Amino acid sequence: MKALLSRVNISGIDTGRYIDNLTSGGGTGLPRVAIAISGGGYRALMNGAGALAAFDNRSTNATDTGHLGGLLQSATYLSGLSGGSWLVGSLYVQNFTSVESIVLSTSGFLSTLWQFDDSIFDGPSDLNVVKYYRQLFDAVDGKKKAGFNTSITDYWGRALSYQLVDPSDGGPAVTFSSIANDTDFKTAQAPMPLIVAIERTSGQVQIAANSTIFEFNPWEMGSYDTGLEAFAPLQFVGSNFTNGTIAKNGECIAGVDNAGFVMGTSSSLFNQALLQIGQVEGVPDFLLGAINDTLTDIGNDNKDIASWPNPFLGYNSSVNLNANTTYLTLVDGGEDLQNIPLHPLILPERKVDVIFAVDGSADTATLWPNGTAMVATFNRSEATTSSADDNRFPDVPDQNTFVNLGLNNRPTFFGCNNGSGTPSGPLIVYLPNAPLSFHSNVSTFDLKYSDEERNQIIQNGYNMATRGNGTVDANWPACVGCAILSRSFDRTRTSIPAVCRDCFTRYCWNGTTNDTLPNTYEPAQILQGATEQSTSSAGRVSGTLLLAGIALLLAI
Secondary structure (H helix, E strand, O other), rough: HHHHHHHHHHOOOOOHHHHHHHHOOOOOOOOEEEEEEOOOHHHHHHHHHHHHHHHOOOOOOOOOOOOOOOOHHHEEEEEOOOOHHOOOOOHHHHHOOOOHHHHOOOHHHHHHHHOOOOOOOOOOOOHHHHHHHHHHHHHHHEEEHHHOOOOOOHHHHHHHHHOOOOOOOOOOOOOOOOHHHHHHHHHHOEEEEEEEEOOOOOOOOOOOOOOOEEOEEEEEEOOOOOOOOEEHHHHHHHEEEOOOOOOOOOOOOOOOOOOOHHHHHHHHHHHHHHHHHHOOOOHHHHHHHHHHHHHHHHOOOOOOOEEEEOOOOOOOOOOOOOOOOOEEEEEEOOOOOOOOOOOHHOOHHHHOOOEEEEEEOOOOOOOOOOOOOHHHHHHHHHHHHHOOOOOOOOOOOOOOHHOOOOOOOOEEEEOOOOOOOOOOOOOOEEOOOOOOOOEEEOOOOEOOOOHHHHHHHHHHHHHHHOOOOOOOOOOOHHHHHHHHHHHHHHHHHHOOOOOHHHHHHEOOOOOOOOOOOOOOOOOOOOOOOOOHHHHHHHHOEEHHHHHHHHHHHHOO
């Protein structure tokens, strides 16, 4: 952090001395940074990958003038849900490798990852398609034979793993809890990764705004929310827990937290593609029959669930809504519209000062964000906290205002002081997907991308995070530094440098609204001379066809 703040050149303050003073008490006063990567399928993965590459001091030129390398290394937390969870999970199961090391590798294991031109429907190019489907089937069947509930999410998670974990066999033995043993994590060289899913209680079809939000980290799974307020060791979540313990003569069962299953749980929305399978031309009757049989097994209202053994059985029944259930039903972390995993980061226990919220959502008709995720988290916060609470989410405008004022086309700070007293909760630096150098508004359910298109979307995400390496705003790196230090300035009663006051004037939302219905949102490319991209899905493999292929497993 010290090196980053020195490079971004916040004139009017010696940031090196300032950080040294903060660390004199053991480092507890240091600014605490978090990064959140939204959902949105491969679009969110690639857009988020660009942002992380921009924040990573291991990326080529990332520590040059105008760049932001080192912000990732300064972060304490990195959260992801749905497509964002694929990015976080994929990097961490490779010992927190860099985005660049994957996309620029031309040989070796890392070069085989993120080959999105080989759709999940076909499997890796080096693996016979029949063998691919057989491996998927055998892995899930083995889990079923071991006595665990399975669902479509198990197949989905296994298929994802061939692109994100290990293309040779999907890494069936790779668990999310194994990250705790990796060198970079153990030595605190990587932020704490958090994967988010939400609970859908038995019999519930519509996701409630106050549904319990679950998080997975390398050590545990659980929730801070009322209705649970408990965590269990992730490595042994498949064990027979009763009242928070395993019997003395009981077995510790590991492996249920397969990395692909964790990522699949957070992105179970893709299971919904099965609903459209009957509309796909040429699908054979036996395949439709296999799908129908599967849906019969899991129940018509449970197409999108992931079934997890409940380690909270019998625990704290006075508040635990799942005290009497043997399984938890978890679904896509964005199904409650909170498509940016902000909730775990605004908890007062985590004392986060600033969150860089990377939004790759497709809210508008033209598949760009319009702040819906921010509004959803604000609404939940308003319903569950008081204005005095430390984890109160900052005020945000409605979606129409996001579009009408261009807040969905450039970075915006939410939670600035604005003369209303010392703010509570973290400052949110909202970073929406926008066409800096490439029209990256591809469909959430597009499942096939050439390496060139993948790299263009990642580059656009890099440019989004850096504002074209300072081309759009030469002071943007300094403004990022000001955002990092903002809450610390408040705590230490430090005079705000003039450059930061200017940044806050230009980037803080000032409360202005314009809720008139906007015209169709069709943003122009911001950086000139870059590639134009059609948003057509022609020639792509859709989510419907993917899940049709997965369902074929059930007929093998």
